[in-house]
Amino acid sequence: MHRMVATNARVLAQMRKGIVEFCVLAHLRHGEAYGREIAGTLANDPAVLTSEGTLYPLLARLRKQGWVETSWTPSDSGPPRRYYALTEDGAAALEAFTAAWGPFHSAVTAILEDDG
Amino acid sequence: MHRMVATNARVLAQMRKGIVEFCVLAHLRHGEAYGREIAGTLANDPAVLTSEGTLYPLLARLRKQGWVETSWTPSDSGPPRRYYALTEDGAAALEAFTAAWGPFHSAVTAILEDDG
DNA sequence: GGTCCGTACCTTGCATAACAAGACAGGCTG
């Protein structure tokens, strides 16, 4: 069953594409957060996020699109942190995604369950 | 709203990644089918599939992985058709994906809805 | 028998995104 595990990891990675981004936006509704904080929370939550190699490029994209704003804040115990905050555009994008997600996951679930 | 539409198309394309493949496998549980037939059904269903440029490379991958077997059959009205049938490995892969899909979509839905 | 159209397969080139691995740097403790 070696292959199963490897296959599964690859399959999961593909499944996440285009979705992790919006999980990060959703997380930011709770307020500002910095990179490793987001990474920690989302990695625990469901294993929606696995690596910082995913997160930082993703955050850079969000910034370029104007979906988040950032501010540097010194830390008591380590290097300064870059805090990310949701913008209005970001909130709108998140709403649009949420609206699309419902029908999409229903459709996929229906296809998978349709044993007919 | 021009931007909304364009953005949505890109977002949807990413969302499909790694999932269309298993929708095709799921469709094949109903019995053999050929390319354009699958394309037609899945494109109607929910807009899970948009183009043959997606489908044929995908079917080639499934064949290489041994998840489907194919057979050529002459057609009464046009060129011969290549029919695709699910193999045991393919059915197992589909089951594994279905098992992963449940927790995944629940987790994403929870994160999106968590307004806390 | 030549031309057009619909059916059917497949390929090429591009854009996007997740990931592993690791580079770089601040600040603390010994």
Place this chain on the structure above:
DNA sequence: CAGCCTGTCTTGTTATGCAAGGTACGGACC
């Protein structure tokens, strides 16, 4: 100064969806 934890970010790999277009078979119509 060395070692470690905390942070941010980059590089190279891999996988996939998609638009556009290429090839080919067969029937209908002049």
